[in-house]
Amino acid sequence: MNRDTELIKKLKNPELKNEAFKDLLDLYQERLYWHIRKIVITHDNANDVLQETFIRIFRGMDSFKEKSSLHTWMYKIAYNESLRFIEKNKIQTSVSIEQDHNTYIKNLTQDEFFNGNELQLKFNEIISKLPSKQQRVFQMKYFDDLSFREISDLLDISENTLKSAYYTAVKTIEDNILAEC
Amino acid sequence: MKKLKLHKEDLSRLHKDKLGMDIPEDFFAKSKENILNKVIEPETPKQTVFWLRPIIAYPIAASIILAIAITFWMKNNPSEIKNQMSNTEAIKLISPDLLESDFLIASLMVSDSEMNDYLDRYLIKNVVIEAELSEQQLENIFINSVLIEDSLINHYLDKSLIENIVL
Numbered sequence: 545m546n547r548d549t550e551l552i553k554k555l556k557n558p559e560l561k562n563e564a565f566k567d568l569l570d571l572y573q574e575r576l577y578w579h580i581r582k583i584v585i586t587h588d589n590a591n592d593v594l595q596e597t598f599i600r601i602f603r604g605m606d607s608f609k610e611k612s613s614l615h616t617w618m619y620k621i622a623y624n625e626s627l628r629f630i631e632k633n634k635i636q637t638s639v640s641i642e643q644d645h646n647t648y649i650k651n652l653t654q655d656e657f658f659n660g661n662e663l664q665l666k667f668n669e670i671i672s673k674l675p676s677k678q679q680r681v682f683q684m685k686y687f688d689d690l691s692f693r694e695i696s697d698l699l700d701i702s703e704n705t706l707k708s709a710y711y712t713a714v715k716t717i718e719d720n721i722l723a724e725c
Numbered sequence: 726m727k728k729l730k731l732h733k734e735d736l737s738r739l740h741k742d743k744l745g746m747d748i749p750e751d752f753f754a755k756s757k758e759n760i761l762n763k764v765i766e767p768e769t770p771k772q773t774v775f776w777l778r779p780i781i782a783y784p785i786a787a788s789i790i791l792a793i794a795i796t797f798w799m800k801n802n803p804s805e806i807k808n809q810m811s812n813t814e815a816i817k818l819i820s821p822d823l824l825e826s827d828f829l830i831a832s833l834m835v836s837d838s839e840m841n842d843y844l845d846r847y848l849i850k851n852v853v854i855e856a857e858l859s860e861q862q863l864e865n866i867f868i869n870s871v872l873i874e875d876s877l878i879n880h881y882l883d884k885s886l887i888e889n890i891v892l
Contacts, residue, residue: 562765565761565764565765566757566761569757569760569761570757573753573756573757573760574736574737574753575736577748577753577756578736578737578740581740581746582740582744587746587747587748587749591752591756594756594760595756595759595760595763598760598764599760599763599764602764603764655746657746657747657748657749658745658746658747659741659745659747660744660745660746661745664742664743664744664745665745667743667744668744668745687736687739687740687743687744
């Protein structure tokens with residue numbers, strides 16, 4: 545029995561649920577925070593979405609049918625919560641189309657918990673200019689360390705399409721960084 | 726770009742180093758506490774009135790139910806007996822010549838006291854009276870036979886005596 549299977553079993557047991565949920569937070573809180581932060585950009589927004597995500601996970605655990613892994617299921621909730629937050633607050637953050645690139649950078653630089661130097665800001669700018677699909681795949685693969693299979697489940701896009709989008713994104717970023725040097 | 730195999734602990738460092746994104750000190754510990762406070766309700770001890778505690782309340786409830794049940798039973802039982810008696814009487818009226826087996830089956834539905842009453846009456850009527858009647862008849866037959874015998878003997882004696890005397 546792997547760690548997640550055992551955790552699911554405990555989370556579905558009313559007597560063990562609270563203790564198991566603490567373990568779940570220890571295991572996944574940090575991962576989901578960073579997944580959310582790259583979508584909503586600022587720390588305060590990420591904090592709000594993170595809390596809402598875990599509340600949904602706690603309340604939705606009984607309806608979790610285990611068709612996907614616990615890992616993927618939670619990332620999906622976090623991803624959907626992030627998109628819902630953006631829609632609700634009408635903020636343009638991580639969209640990659642050219643005219644919204646400035647909004648992304650503006651939100652990033654106004655966040656009190658952004659301490660990036662020139663190079664880091666440049667890296668953010670390059671990412672923000674990527675097409676939406678490439679941007680998502682690159683962030684989930686490079687920063688969140690998700691497999692193509694997991695990203696495929698999350699975004700409902702075929703693995704081959706994702707691989708193609710990822711390698712295109714990597715090539716674009718490398719070309720841009722090289723051009724700056 | 727080199728593929729990184731990340732552990733949870735590396736995530737914050739990676740995001741800080743590559744993207745310049747930082748977090749407040751002890752953020753994850755505080756966040757965990759906030760989330761737990763929102764989803765897990767604190768267990769407050771339940772304050773109950775003394776006589777509402779299960780150890781007191783359950784026996785009281787059981788006693789009340791038992792008392793009600795006995796009251797209902799006491800009220801309903803006499804009418805049941807009355808109904809049973811009237812049914813039996815009705816059967817007797819409709820078919821006075823019912824077989825004994827019919828009465829046996831019917832007797833299953835009749836109370837013991839009623840059955841005893843019936844048996845007393847039945848015994849008096851069918852056994853004692855008939856026995857008395859048959860005894861009376863036997864006595865009559867015996868008396869008759871004695872009278873007949875006496876008359877015959879007398880007649881025989883008279884006849885033989887006359888013959889003997891005359892002859």
